[in-house]
Amino acid sequence: MPERRRAITRADDGTVRIAGPSAGPAFTRAVLDVAGAVLTWPVLGPTGLPAAEIHDVGQAQQWLWAVYGERTAAAVDAVASGTPAAEPALPEQPTALAGAAARLALGHWAARWWPTSHLDGIPALERSLLGLELAALTHECQQLLDEAGEVEGVELLEEHLAALDPLIRWRQSAAPPDQLDRVLWLIDDAAETVGLDGEALRRLRSALERDHRPTEPLLDLAELFVRQQEFALAAGSLHTAIGHMIARGSGTNDWRRYPPGFVDSAEGAVSWTTYAVGAGRRIEIEVVADIAAPVGGVRLAAEVHVDGGPPHRVPLARRDDAWTGRADLDIPASTTPGFEVGILLPGFDPGPGADDRAAREAVRALARHRLGVAAAPHDSEAAGPDPFLAEIAAAAAIEEDF
Incomplete structure (x- = not known):
């Protein structure tokens, strides 16, 4: 098998880059901030070793050799000093630290970009369950992290301690997931390392000291982990009795333009309808809300382009299970214009990007595949990446619902 090699370059600002697999839009990249660098893996397709942007080579040397190998670490040091270096060979198999880092990055991706959708039948991941596994993985990857990263791991653990008791009960069931014991031991070690204590952690330590003996053979994961119930779509229609419909369509649902949830x-979550109201034209917009969408205080907006013209901003308010809004448009009654409608959160929005519908559909397919693996972890035909505990619980919820 030929050696795999990876280009290492130095930018004008001194940043050293290790080339990696190409990645698409932000929602297809798993990113991890580490000591002195940012690591990036593509979520779609094979991952392997990450690409890296190294802004502090001295800090990065604490983990470079353990992720990429000693030759790459030496080459990075040489390139940072201005010495040209040959493209070093990479390890044939990712190291243990590289594998753990890739999993941690994927977990953070899931926390930000998991495509929760009632319409598409993709359930949400239980936030505290994913948070505890991320805390465990953060502790496992502590060699990679600077002080800020370690603090983030402690904060994750403190924030999601309420999910510990359900995890302990899950461990006592007849068929706990393979990785559950490792996650719990890592949580225990992380808490002991930073001096965290409390009733939940004491119960965890007591459980780990005892042999695993199933006490709950018929454990219902949907009951065990508090999950938000599926919601019904808003009934009725936003428009009033006046006017008549002249056009309707679907808008663009660009995940990058608003926060998760x-x-x-x-x-198809974004829809619009235009009406003739007297001599004027009115557009009414309805967007299916996520189950975790804020009810008050924060308002999304729709961005409406008419025949490619400048955008009209339409404020949206949460109504039942939808974001809705309407606006009058200055359009001659004799024309039939084309409309483009997108959704954004003012102040958060990075601006419209390319039309990434194919990439979004690929992410949905990935989520469905991972849920399938989670539902049949011992099925050789469903072999794939190890699911997160939150994915296993979500897959169980799907089986119960259907």
Whole structure:
């Protein structure tokens, strides 16, 4: 097998880059901030070793050799000093630290970009369950992290301690997931390392000291982990009795333009209708809300382009299980214009990007595949990446619902 090699370059600002697999839009990249660098893996397709942007080579040397190998660490040091270096060979198999880092990055990706959708039948991941596994993985990857990263791991653990008791009960069931014991031992070690204590952690230590003996053979994961119930779509229609419809369509659901938890991730979550109201024209917009969408205080907006013209901003308010809004448009009654409608959160929005519908559909397919693996972890035909505990619980919820 030929050696795999990776280009190492130095930018004008001194940043050293280790080339990696190409990645697409932000929601297809798993990113991890580490000591002195940022690591990036593509979420779609094979991952392997990450690409790296190293802004502090001295800090990065604490982990470079353990992720990429000693030759790469030496080459990075040489390139940072201005010495040209040959493209070093990479390890044939990712190291243990590289594998743990890739999993931690994927977990953070899931926390930000998991395509929760009632319309598409993709359930949400239980936040505290994912948070505890991320805390465990953060502790496992502590060699990679600077002080800020370690603090983030402690904060994750403190924030999600309420999910510890359900995890302990899950461990006592007839068929706990393979990785559950490792996650719990890592949580225990992380808490002991930073001096955390409390009733939940004491119960965890007591459980780990005892042999695993199933006490709950018929454990119902949907009951064990408090999950938000599926919601019904808003009934009725936003428009009033006046006017008549002249056009309707679907808008663009660009995940990058609002935070997670605001909008159902389905491609068809954004819809619009235009009406003739007297001599004027009115557009009414409805967006299916995510189950975790804020009820008050924060308002999304729709961005409406008419025939490619400048955008009209339409404020949206949460109504039942939808974001809705309307606006009068200055359009001659004799024309039939084309409309483009997108959704954004003012102040958060990075601006419209390319049309990434194919990439969004690929992410949905990935989520469905991972849920399938989670539902049949010992099925050789469903072999794939190890699911997170939150994915296993979500897959169980799907089986119960259907």
